Amino acid sequence: MQVLLTTYGTRGDVEPLVALAVQLRALGVGVRMCTPPDEEFAERLAGLGIDAVPAGPPVRALMRGKTPPPAAELARYRTELLDAQFDVLPAAAEGCGAVVAAGRAQVAARSVAEAAGIPYVYVTYAAVNLPSPHHAPPPRPGWPEPAEAGNAARWEHDARLVDAQFREPLNEHRAGRGLPPVTGVRDHVYSDRPWLAADPVLGPWRAAPGLDVVQTGAWTQPDERPLPAELTAFLAAGPPPVYVGFGSISPAPDIARWAVETSRAGGHRVIVSRGWADLDLLDGEAGCFAIGEVNHQRLFQELAAVIHHGGAGTTQTAARAGIPQLVVPIRLADNPYWAGQVAAHGIGAALDGPTTTPASLTAAFEEVMTQETRDRAKAMGEKIRTDGAAVAARLLRDTLS
Numbered sequence: 001m002q003v004l005l006t007t008y009g010t011r012g013d014v015e016p017l018v019a020l021a022v023q024l025r026a027l028g029v030g031v032r033m034c035t036p037p038d039e040e041f042a043e044r045l046a047g048l049g050i051d052a053v054p055a056g057p058p059v060r061a062l063m064r065g066k067t068p069p070p071a072a073e074l075a076r077y078r079t080e081l082l083d084a085q086f087d088v089l090p091a092a093a094e095g096c097g098a099v100v101a102a103g104r105a106q107v108a109a110r111s112v113a114e115a116a117g118i119p120y121v122y123v124t125y126a127a128v129n130l131p132s133p134h135h136a137p138p139p140r141p142g143w144p145e146p147a148e149a150g151n152a153a154r155w156e157h158d159a160r161l162v163d164a165q166f167r168e169p170l171n172e173h174r175a176g177r178g179l180p181p182v183t184g185v186r187d188h189v190y191s192d193r194p195w196l197a198a199d200p201v202l203g204p205w206r207a208a209p210g211l212d213v214v215q216t217g218a219w220t221q222p223d224e225r226p227l228p229a230e231l232t233a234f235l236a237a238g239p240p241p242v243y244v245g246f247g248s249i250s251p252a253p254d255i256a257r258w259a260v261e262t263s264r265a266g267g268h269r270v271i272v273s274r275g276w277a278d279l280d281l282l283d284g285e286a287g288c289f290a291i292g293e294v295n296h297q298r299l300f301q302e303l304a305a306v307i308h309h310g311g312a313g314t315t316q317t318a319a320r321a322g323i324p325q326l327v328v329p330i331r332l333a334d335n336p337y338w339a340g341q342v343a344a345h346g347i348g349a350a351l352d353g354p355t356t357t358p359a360s361l362t363a364a365f366e367e368v369m370t371q372e373t374r375d376r377a378k379a380m381g382e383k384i385r386t387d388g389a390a391v392a393a394r395l396l397r398d399t400l401s
Contacts, residue, residue: 001400002030004093006109007102008056010248012313014041016197016219021050023393034092055088056081074142082107086173097400107166115177123195125312126334131155132208139331162186201383202319217388218316225295234289238269240304245273249309255328258358259307262365305368310335322381324348324368347377
């Protein structure tokens with residue numbers, strides 16, 4: 001019994017599937033996993049003994065730019081990724097009993113599962129990615145923002161854009177495999193029973209017509225790695241610091257620097273995560289420390305607050321640690337959604353990255369550091385579930401059985 005897990009994106013897209021893979025193997029289910037060919041993903045899977053299959057171009061180079069690529073380049077990139085998926089996924093799915101596809105970039109996966117005659121599961125990490133009258137669709141890089149008002153009209157606009165990009169090449173590939181054409185690509189990819197791998201308290205799904213959503217909880221796994229000795233010494237040398245990090249995102253100009261300056265002006269020590277943007281913001285003075293990739297589950301328990309970009313994984317980890325958050329997202333994917341969830345729950349504050357100023361950041365930071373916000377964040381931490389990947393693994397095993 002074996003399952004193909006496939007995604008394309010940054011570490012935040014890959015790690016939840018890794019957590020699911022670990023839980024599946026604990027149940028005796030074999031796993032094969034498709035990710036971008038970036039070296040760090042290959043090393044991560046090799047270290048866990050997971051059969052890795054690279055698909056598509058490296059993603060890190062795409063994310064390192066200070067601004068998104070031009071729309072025409074992104075359109076070409078998406079088409080090439082679709083072709084690459086049809087080149088790789090059929091062979092990767094051989095011998096598998098199901099395909100689990102995570103993220104909006106997995107346009108080919110359902111057709112591959114259909115051709116192989118095996119079950120298909122689509123999963124997303126944020127409720128905002130699924131069509132609903134309760135929210136508008138998240139932005140897609142390189143595509144025009146809708147002029148329409150109202151969530152329903154915006155979702156229709158989103159569906160038209162997806163069809164314009166993918167319907168013709170997708171149906172060409174399907175025809176070559178003897179499959180009937182698809183009329184609505186987005187809804188075909190999402191299916192009528194998608195899975196939502198998000199915490200039901202932090203990011204709940206509100207029922208919407210046409211979708212039978214299975215919310216499992218966020219897919220995480222315990223991280224037992226110790227912190228580096230130098231970082232441990234820094235933490236022990238003073239009061240809890242503020243973390244500033246933007247993961248795989250290149251933040252808007254000056255945002256990271258302003259975050260450091262605001263934290264220090266408030267009398268706080270600072271830890272800066274270099275991330276994929278390779279942030280270099282520290283001046284060598286006491287009270288500042290730069291880190292690479294470390295165990296966030298352990299680190300966040302030692303912090304006063306987290307300033308970040310709004311990635312699903314960072315938001316979940318900070319919420320679970322029970323510490324307040326200041327989220328400054330760029331207008332990309334689900335980052336604005338998670339910023340809004342943090343603000344709505346009162347466990348921090350949210351700003352709009354492109355319009356943030358030093359004054360607005362300072363005001364938001366002061367709100368984040370109040371005792372009321374700290375108390376709400378601590379209470380939220382006690383509600384966050386940690387069994388999402390195990391729940392999903394059992395559901396998938398039962399599907400295979």
